[in-house]
Amino acid sequence: MAALFRGSRNLLQRCNKQHVDLALVCSRSMASKTPVGFIGLGNMGSPMAKNLLRHGYPVIATDVFPESCKELQDEGAQILDSPAEVADKADRIITMLPSSPNVIEVYTGPNGILKKVKKGTLLIDSSTIDPSVSKEMALAAEKMGAVFMDAPVSGGVGAASLAKLTFMVGGVEEEYTAAQELLTCMGANVVYCGQVGTGQAAKICNNMLLAIGMIGTAETMNLGIRLGLDPKLLAQILNMSSGRCWSSDSYNPVPGVMEGVPSGNNYQGGFGTTLMAKDLGLAQHTATNTKTPVPLGSLAHQIYRVMCARGYANKDFSSVFQFLREQEDEPEKKGD
């Protein structure tokens, strides 16, 4: 009972302390169809921003490449020249950028969001980046009276187009509802993970497992094919057996086994090998910092880095199958 009382008193104290911030959240939610800023209109950002437009939110956007902006402009978005200009016009902003340095630039650079951010602005970063950078951005935003949350996504370009993404959200819990209002327009699942950076932590863990699963599927399929099995039959057997995983049943890396996946389209589109190598690098970094053994994650990181250096950088990450196929043994020389 005493613990319950202490808990509610703490909550009351926290609420009092955040009185001003909560008032700002309320005004943001009440003005729910006020403009939303969107920065980073690439493979993922563009369909995400379109889904906000479809839900009736005016979108004010920017990207360093003007051609990325054209399509969204044609769908009704207002395009501005810099993140600072977007921050001047919108009090809810979503960023979807390639990696940590881009996020640092867009938030804290000379034309960055924080140059013009309004007090109480909600900043949601959906890029996959280092959790420690998310924490740094949250502190920098707090100094300007704004709120930063990390909300990386799982699901590729297809899920982004169909508003079926999964968002993993880290940040102040009191702000979660305000973030959720926007994120549900772009995703099927929105999960609150805890303090800022925990969304990134969940995302990095997922992608490390995804990479390990994809490499395992690719080498298994390759072995089976070399042993004379038909790839479609082998995939069918795996998918009704204990070896089944997402890479075997939903994203098979062998050309011709499934339709509508990058392996059927010369590994074009999908989730790039460079982005996977980046995410595995983040997993390595965080594992080193926390002294966590991740031997298979390390190996997966090295495999994807080598692939990037060997011409696979712009292919989907399932091209690890093709990469393995190309590692043919030298034919045995006579007399060996």
Ligand code: NAD
């Ligand atoms: P992308 O490279 O296609 O798009 C990023 C966009 O950001 C580009 O249009 C680029 O011009 C823009 N940009 C970069 N620096 C900028 C700056 N300073 N100012 C304004 N715009 C800038 O990347 P993507 O595939 O859309 O991925 C975005 C993020 O989502 C990455 O962190 C990625 O790891 C993650 N992600 C991608 C997928 C996927 O399937 N592609 C899936 C899940 C998560």
